[in-house]
Amino acid sequence: MDFDLMITSFPKLLGATLVTLKLLSASLFFGLFLGLFFAILRLNKNIFINKLAYGYSYIFRGTPLLVQIFIIYFGLGQIEYLRTTFLWVILKEPYWCAIIAFTLNTGAYTSEILRSAFQTIKPGIIEAGKSLGISNKIIFYKIQIPIAIRQSLPAYGNEIILMMKGTSLASTVTLMDLTGVAKYIISTTFKPIEVFIVAGGIYLFMTFIIHNVIKYLEKKYSFQQ
Amino acid sequence: MELLAFGKTGWGDELFYATLMTIAVSITAMLVGFFFALIFTPLKLSKYKTLNLVGNFYTTVIRGVPELLVIYLFFFGGSGAIMYVASIFGYYEYIEINAFITGSMAIGIISGAYSTEVFRGAIQSIDKGQFEAAKVLGINKFGQFYKIILPQMLRLAIPNLSNVWQITLKDTSLISVTGLVEIMRQSYIAAGSTRDPLFFYSFAAVLYLLLTYVSMKLINKLEVKYSRGY
Numbered sequence: 001m002d003f004d005l006m007i008t009s010f011p012k013l014l015g016a017t018l019v020t021l022k023l024l025s026a027s028l029f030f031g032l033f034l035g036l037f038f039a040i041l042r043l044n045k046n047i048f049i050n051k052l053a054y055g056y057s058y059i060f061r062g063t064p065l066l067v068q069i070f071i072i073y074f075g076l077g078q079i080e081y082l083r084t085t086f087l088w089v090i091l092k093e094p095y096w097c098a099i100i101a102f103t104l105n106t107g108a109y110t111s112e113i114l115r116s117a118f119q120t121i122k123p124g125i126i127e128a129g130k131s132l133g134i135s136n137k138i139i140f141y142k143i144q145i146p147i148a149i150r151q152s153l154p155a156y157g158n159e160i161i162l163m164m165k166g167t168s169l170a171s172t173v174t175l176m177d178l179t180g181v182a183k184y185i186i187s188t189t190f191k192p193i194e195v196f197i198v199a200g201g202i203y204l205f206m207t208f209i210i211h212n213v214i215k216y217l218e219k220k221y222s223f224q225q
Numbered sequence: 226m227e228l229l230a231f232g233k234t235g236w237g238d239e240l241f242y243a244t245l246m247t248i249a250v251s252i253t254a255m256l257v258g259f260f261f262a263l264i265f266t267p268l269k270l271s272k273y274k275t276l277n278l279v280g281n282f283y284t285t286v287i288r289g290v291p292e293l294l295v296i297y298l299f300f301f302g303g304s305g306a307i308m309y310v311a312s313i314f315g316y317y318e319y320i321e322i323n324a325f326i327t328g329s330m331a332i333g334i335i336s337g338a339y340s341t342e343v344f345r346g347a348i349q350s351i352d353k354g355q356f357e358a359a360k361v362l363g364i365n366k367f368g369q370f371y372k373i374i375l376p377q378m379l380r381l382a383i384p385n386l387s388n389v390w391q392i393t394l395k396d397t398s399l400i401s402v403t404g405l406v407e408i409m410r411q412s413y414i415a416a417g418s419t420r421d422p423l424f425f426y427s428f429a430a431v432l433y434l435l436l437t438y439v440s441m442k443l444i445n446k447l448e449v450k451y452s453r454g455y
Contacts, residue, residue, distance in 0.1 A: 062391075062437040063430040064398035066409060071430065074416065075423035161289070168291030172402065179293050192302035200290040207289035 006194045009185050013199050016181035017206075023095075023167045023177060027102030028160060034103060035110025042115045053111065060108035065166050068105055073097040073173045098170040106163045113159060117151035118144060150221045157214030161207050178202060228419060229428070236415045236425070243411035244432055250329050250407060251394045257333025258393065262340035269345050280341070287338035292331075292396050299331040300403045328400035336393040343389060347382040348374065380451045387444040391437055398433070408432050 041053035060068065076082055076091055090096045121144060129139040171180030182199035186192045231237040261283075268280035287295065308320050351374060359369040401409035412429040416422035 059430070059434065063433045064395040064409070066398045066401070067426055067430045067433060070409075070413075071423065071426040075426050078421065078423045165289075165291040168293040169399075171293065179291055179297075182294060183297050186297060186301050190301065190305070192298050192305070196294065196298045196302070199294060200286065203291060203294070204286065204289045 002191050002194050005185075005189060005191055006198050009195060010198055012185065013178060013181055013195075013202060016176055016178045017202055019170075019175065019177040020164070020167050020179075021206075023098060023102065023170055023175075024160075024164050026099050027106055027167070028163060030099070030103040031106035031110055031163075034107030035114055038107065038111035039114035039118060042111065043118055057108040057111050060105050061112070065101065065105050065169055066172065069098060069101040069169055069173055072101045094170075094173040094175050098167075098173060098175055102163065102166060102170075105166065106159060109159050109162070110156065113152045113155045114148055117148040117155075120151055121147050150218075153214060153218050153221070157210065157218075160210050160214070164203070164206055164210065228415075228421065228424065236411070236419075239411050239415070240408070240428070240432070243406055243408045244436070246325075246405070247394070247397050247407040247432075247436070250325065250332065250397045250400065250405070251390075253325075253329040254332035254336050254393050254397065255390060257329060258336030258338075258340045258389070261334060261337025262344050265337070265341045266344040266348070269341065270348060284338045284341050287335055288342075292335055292399050293402070295335055296328070296331045296399055296402065299327050303327045303330075324400070324403050324405040328397070328403055328405050332393060332396050332400065335396060336389060339389045339392060340386065343382050343385040344378065346385070347378045350381055351377050376451075383444065383448050383451055387441070387448075390440060390444065394436060394440065395433065 038053045038056055041049050042057075044050055044053075072091070073094060076097075082088055082091065090100075125143060125147070126139060129143050130136075134142075167177060168179035170177045171183060174180075176184070178199055182195050186195045189195070229235050229237040229240070231241075265280045265283050268276045269284070271277055271280070304320055304322050307322060311317075311320060355373060355377065356369070359373045364373070397407060398409040401407060401413065404410065406414075408429050412425040416425040419425070
């Protein structure tokens, strides 16, 4: 055990954690809206729209995240037309490519979580709203969405942790996130176990925090069924 | 399409073998995972606090740390650890372990943590009366487990194990970083030499979709088989 290495690499890894957190929060933020959007599409009665939303979530849940990042980072740059548009400003940056890939990925999982949450809402609750003369729009925003958010909290907590682990793939497109820096230190010092303990410890700490925040929120928003 | 031709002109046969490699790694990793689950599930269900702690440590650490980091640990640390063990027995030459073994071990340990959780949940949801009835009938421990608990547990576990299989299958794409030529690595090589990454990575995505689709169909059949009588 090389404790000196563990101590000297800790601040470097902590700095890289900031990149991980930035990637995570950005993709979760955009992914939540994307997920909500596609979950609403899934509830649409139009078969074509429904199939489109299903296809999106099927493709992104059925392929590895690594493939998705590579298609966006290496693949899209190949299209000549894209290079002339303003999109190229975003797509040439590995940072934004990673965020786009993570957003699309977490959006697919989030849409499934929210869809099943919407579907488990008892029809009686919606009927009660209707019989009170509340408009469909308000029923959706004030009744369905809050209940769906509460229902999906445990599953969404898991998704946040999965996404946090997913951000480690950013290191494959040259970003120096926590895993990227850990790999760099391992490959220069050849001390994998020490670095793994420190980097893994930081990841576990983040998992612990996320887990407890979700648990707290679950308790706070719990209601009698 | 000519890029996918078989033989020397295209990448068809290379990608075909790479797909077989992905399947082989996934199955090996899944089996390694079952082996770990076989060890750690009893630990998690044990009456003793210390054994519980060991079981929980395994599942918590592996499920809380990114797969890529675990793979790097194995990739960089694997041969070092083997050489250390070998040096105890007086063997000091350089030992390099095969990328296939490193990869399937790393993915297997990850998959094992998920399998452990699935088995634990399945065993815990079997009615207590089943255990007691088996004991009362005088069936020995071995028979209790294999003839009574296991068949009931499998029925409950298969839907969740199918999720673990999907995770394992997708995780194998990560061992491309160690240089094992599976779908991702082969696409990377093909994309590099033809300068057509969009086509090859999209094709890789199609291959993965195909694998997940076919395995879902097969698992559904298995599910029907084990839920006879329900």
